[in-house]
Amino acid sequence: MTIRKFTEDGVESFEAEIDGEKIQWDAGLSYARHLQTERLLSAQVPVSDKPDEMLFIIMHQTMELWLKLVLHEARLAAAAIKADDLDHALKTLDRIATIQRHMIHSWEVLATLTPHDFLTFRGFLRKASGFQSHQYRELEYLLGNKREDLLLVHTDDRAAHARLTAVLNAPSLYDELLRLLARRGFAIPASHLDRDWRRPYEPSDAVEDAWLTVYSAVETHWDLYALAEKITAIEYYFQEWRFKHMKTVARVIGQKMGTGGSSGVAYLVKALNLSFFPELWSMRTRMVAPREGPSYATPADGGVAG
Template sequence: MSIRAFVEDGVETFEAKIDGETIQWDKGLSYAKHLQTEQLLSAQIPVSDKPDEMLFIIMHQTMELWLKLVLHEAKLVVAGIRADDLDHAGKTLDRIATIQRHMIHSWEVLATLTPHDFLTFRGFLRKASGFQSHQYRELEFLLGNKREDLLLVHNDDVAAHERLTAALGAPSLYDELLRLLARRGFPIPASHLNRDFSQPYQPCDAVEDAWLAIYSDVEAHWDLYAFAEKITALEYYFQEWRFKHMKTVARVIGQKMGTGGSAGVNYLVKALSLSFFPELWSMRTRMVAPKEGPNYADPPAGSVA
């Protein structure tokens, strides 16, 4: 068994025959350097000696990594909307949906943590809580759930607080989408185009009318209709993720308070009522079927009524 050394592109390179394959590596960029595996795999630092804490840590760390990717992709969607590039933004939304489905199923791993397992180390967590996730908060702000008081728990983290403050005051993905509708000629009120974006969004009849017009003539507005369905899917999966989170917490701790002092399951239940894109949902109730063919309640032709 031998290694051949040579220089390629100014970098010392090595080659060896391993299991019938010619394998090369160099002193430039390695797998471990690229992925920072040493730092990544050394980031699991339990605060107890209980074996099940490792599952808890890795589960939440991986969720934070997926949140980072969803944030990255969602910002690309916003940029695409601003540029009227719905094709690329829609492709990115498809990727986000796939990530979200993975995130939803990942709760099943944490659900293997029984109440007894969790209680062995819960006391060591003190007041550490998922409520303090600044990435989750930034994603909520980006999607439109704006509440200034949610910044309070991040006061001690200057960088996170600055980033969240900027996200709070910036137009949300939905705000940008309404601006796109206005550019396409839909009568979106000025109050919804130029507002204090740090304040919660208030649903509007005119916005609902615009979406109803799009969904009532999909051939004339196909790109907006198809894109709106991808946006709807984003919230659909986000709510499914929230629901799975709530049920996992209920399975593990029942109705206990959260470690950060929240109402636990009951707090998570309240979050299920939040909507990022309200008129896209309310409009569906107003949609009616076109008058084609017989009424569904009419008796079949030739029958006696």
């Protein structure tokens, strides 16, 4: 077996025939250097000698990597909406939804951690908790769940605190969506277009009316309708992720308190009632079938629809 050396673009390169294929590599960028695999694979540092802790660490590290990508894509989607570039926004939102589905399924791996397995190392975790994930908090802020008090958990990390503060003080993805509706001529209240972005979002009847108009004339507002459905899917999958998280925690620790002091499963159940895009959900209750001639939605004889 021989290796042929040559220079390409000023970089020392190599070629060898392996299994009938001409495989090339060079002294510049390699797979390991590009992906920083040495740093990545050395980042699993258990705090106990219990074998099941490795699963716990890798599971949460991979979740943080996916959160990083979702944040990256969500920022791109918000920028595209702000620039009225809905084609790119739709593509990016599709990618986020695909990542979310993968994240939902990944809880199945952690669910193989039995209560006995977890209790062998849980005490070593002290007060470390997923509640302290600054990327999860940033994603909630970016999507619109603005809670300034949640910043308190991150005061010991100045960089994370500064980043979260910046996201808290900026319009959310939904805020940008409402500004888009206003640019399209919908009567969005001024109070929802320029406000204190740190404050939790308050639903508006006028915003709900605007979405109802979009959904009642989808051919006229097709791009807004398609965008709204992609946005709704993000929350749909986010809630499914939250639910699988809650059920996995219940399966592993039951009703115990969380390591970070929260009520554990009970706290995660409360999170299921949070909504990023409230009017996109409430509007659905008011929708009726479009009338094309006599219709069960609005009876031609004035009677009660059955």
